[in-house]
Amino acid sequence: MTARTNRLGRGALTGLTWLVALLFVFPVIWMVVTSFKHEVDAATDPPTFAFTPTLEQFTTILDRGFLPYLANSAFVTGLSTLLVLLLGVPAAYALSLAPVKQTSNALGFFLSTKMLPIVAAIIPLYVISQNLGMLDNVWALIVLYAGMNLPLAVWMMRSFFLEVPTEMIEAARVDGAKLPTVLYRVVLPVVAPGIAATALICVIFAWTEFFYAVNLTAAQAGTVPVFLVGFITSEGLFWAQLSAAALLASLPVMIIGWVAQNHLVRGLSMGAVK
């Protein structure tokens, strides 16, 4: 009897889980479906699932010069993440395993830089970029994205570094390792999942960043999110085209996320489960 109610309960729970999961994933599925429609099919009301699939939208997008935007995004995301890791790893080490003076102040300062809404900083940033001749320049975005992600990355990596047993580092020092060796051959391999998780989050944030990109770039340095906005025109929305573009825009992040899934889960749960 109880076994049966149990099974019923579990079945209901599974159903509910599916329902919630579908609810979340539906917009994405709808986007994928719409991207294969003709513009006419995409605009029908009520929406329809019955249509002849086409790749027309994708070719249109490529014709409209999607690739330079994609290249900009990839360049900015990759380089800013690299910069974050190069600066963030030593910072996180210094603030966790080799605590320097004023550690908590430094951490507080990092956090405080995230407290100002970006909107409040955009005008000074615009003026500074203009004065430096850096408007519509990918390097400006790289610096800004690195600055935007760095505090978060330091905090995240610090929590992973704190999991590293100090005795292991001491063992390496007694074994004859100097600081760089300790860091690169002992500490980093152990926190690699955490670093991967941090890097992935930086990639996602940089890839999807819109506000800086739309304000500081134009034709030269525009990133994918800026390209997407191009489909919102005064003549109305081109749903099918927009969906196809959005699909192409989100594809790289999805692929990276899928590849790094195991690392990510291990990394994100590292602090919680010992």
Next chain:
Amino acid sequence: MAQVAYAGASRIYPGAHSVRAVDGLDLCAGDGEFLVLVGPSGSGKSTALRMAAGLEDVDEGTIAIGDRDVTQLPPKDRDIAMVFQSYALYPHMSVRENMAFSLKLRGMSKADVRVKVEEAADLLDLTQYLDRKPKALSGGQRQRVAMGRAIVREPSVFLMDEPLSNLDAKLRVETRANIAALQRRLATTTIYVTHDQVEAMTMGDRVAVLRDGVLQQCASPQELYGTPRNVFVAGFIGSPAMNLLTLPVDGGGVKLGELKVQLPVRAEQGEVTVGIRPESLSPVGAGEDGFDLQVQLVEELGADAYVHGTLAGHADKVVVRTDGRTPPKLGEAIRVAPCDTGEVHVFDPESGLRIGAE
């Protein structure tokens, strides 16, 4: 090859109330000696060891290894190897890589590293595990890897920080014997920290007892047990602990209940602290000389039974070792007297020092 000498070495943790974790330590581990540092937690024994390793600053005094003053040298320049309580193995490296790490850093050729690692693995019975990662090993095997990592380097000093405390009781006894044998064989100067006095007594050539950062006594296990220098050492070494009773002196002796016990030394003080080990007391027949003990707890260990009780008219607990086959019952009163061979230790209750120390 190398002795380790602490000379007035202190470690002071700064702060509003600075703590002298190790206070003016004067201690020397002779060449090839197995020196055990023992003490309760917070006694500074681990700190003292870490000072020798270079993992802890020396704020006052010096530490010398061999004839080199190493006080300011980083750990890697001290020619030491350390075994940690948690073993501190590198989780991402195989057993072989764990052991080879220090040799590689030293720039030893691959072939030599291989030979050294395989020798050590053979010695520690680890050959079949060389390509496993630490997480695929049992606790005892991990402990051996930690030992292996230390011995491949052929350092002039081994420093061991409670290396057995994570093992179960049976394995601990086995490993204890193995480490002691290995040390005798390699004849490498070893400083070994433990809180377990059985380890201290069985392994050490000499044992140094620390309390609150201060060295209490450093002597052979025999001497430590037979002539403790002060009340603390007397109470710390030996299990169950020595009975310590502070009693008034009357005509060169003290009264334990109705029993007058003659002191082996002349005491000038009005009161003395008398120490008698549980095995120096034994039950006697009802009519014989002795004192009565109200039995409150009987610990039966098989061969022996330890009887805990109170002396009539005294708050102090007294423990007596009795024959395990005929232990007294709870609540009974038994008559107890020091056995013929039993020793009576006498301490000054003010200073805690042994009276009549030679």
